[in-house]
Amino acid sequence: MYSFDWAVFWKYLWPVTALQDPLIRSGLIVTVAVSIIAQLLGVILGLFAALGKMSKIGPLKVLAEAYIWYFRGTPLLVQMMLLFFGLGVTHIYNFPDIHLGAIMISGAIQAGTLALAINEGAYMAEIVRAGIEAIDPGQLEAAKSLGMPYSLSMRRIILPQAAKVIIPPLGNEFNNMMKTTSIMTVISAAELFFAFTQVNARLFQPFELFIAASFYYLALTTIWSFVQSWIESSLGERKSVVHTPGFLQRVFTFKGVH
Numbered sequence: 001m002y003s004f005d006w007a008v009f010w011k012y013l014w015p016v017t018a019l020q021d022p023l024i025r026s027g028l029i030v031t032v033a034v035s036i037i038a039q040l041l042g043v044i045l046g047l048f049a050a051l052g053k054m055s056k057i058g059p060l061k062v063l064a065e066a067y068i069w070y071f072r073g074t075p076l077l078v079q080m081m082l083l084f085f086g087l088g089v090t091h092i093y094n095f096p097d098i099h100l101g102a103i104m105i106s107g108a109i110q111a112g113t114l115a116l117a118i119n120e121g122a123y124m125a126e127i128v129r130a131g132i133e134a135i136d137p138g139q140l141e142a143a144k145s146l147g148m149p150y151s152l153s154m155r156r157i158i159l160p161q162a163a164k165v166i167i168p169p170l171g172n173e174f175n176n177m178m179k180t181t182s183i184m185t186v187i188s189a190a191e192l193f194f195a196f197t198q199v200n201a202r203l204f205q206p207f208e209l210f211i212a213a214s215f216y217y218l219a220l221t222t223i224w225s226f227v228q229s230w231i232e233s234s235l236g237e238r239k240s241v242v243h244t245p246g247f248l249q250r251v252f253t254f255k256g257v258h
Contacts, residue, residue: 027195041117046124
C-alpha cells in the first residue's frame, strides 16, 4: 500500500524550503520570464498579423492568413519540436547558449520562448482583429478625410480604443501562457515543470512532487487573476467617467444634432 510522504510534499510545496533547491528556484524564474517575454512577442506578432489580414494588399493578406491558419491549426508541441530539433538537424539555425554575465540562457529556452510567441501571435491576431473591428469604422473614415495617414489613424485613434476590447482576452491568454510553458520540458528547457521532473528523478516521489508543482502553477495563475481583475475594473471605471468630446467628435459634431 502506498504511503504518502508528507515530508517531501511540504518541503517542495512551501516556497521557503522549495526555493532553496536551485533547480526549483531557477525553474520558477524561467517560467515567469518566458511567459512575459513570449506574451509580449505574441502581442506584437498578433498586431502585425491582424493588420496584415485586414490589409487590402493581396500578398500581405495571404501571408497573414496563412500564418494564422497554420499556427492555430497545428499543435504547439509539434511546432516546438519542429523549431528546436528541425532547424537544428537541417542546420538552418542552431540555438546557441547565450551567456549574459552570470546568467546563461540555453538554446532550448530560446527555442521554447520563440515557439510560444509565434503560436500565441496567431491567437492574438484574431483577438486584435476583433478589437479593431469593434470600433466604429466611421472614425477611421473621419480621420482619413482630415488627411491623417492610415498608420497614424490606427496609432492615435483606433488602437487606443480597441485596447479596451483586447485587454480582457489578452489577460486570459497570459494566464494560459504561464501553464503552457510546461510544454517546454519536451525540449529539456529548464522551466518549472522540468525542474520538478529532475527532482523526481532524484527522489522518485512523483505523486508528492507533481501535486506540489501543480500548486505553484495555481499560485501563479491566481495572482495574475487578481492583477487582471484590477486592470479590467480600472478600464471599466475609465469608460464610465464622463469626458469632454475628442478632437474628431468636435469636428464632426454639428449644432442641433445629438
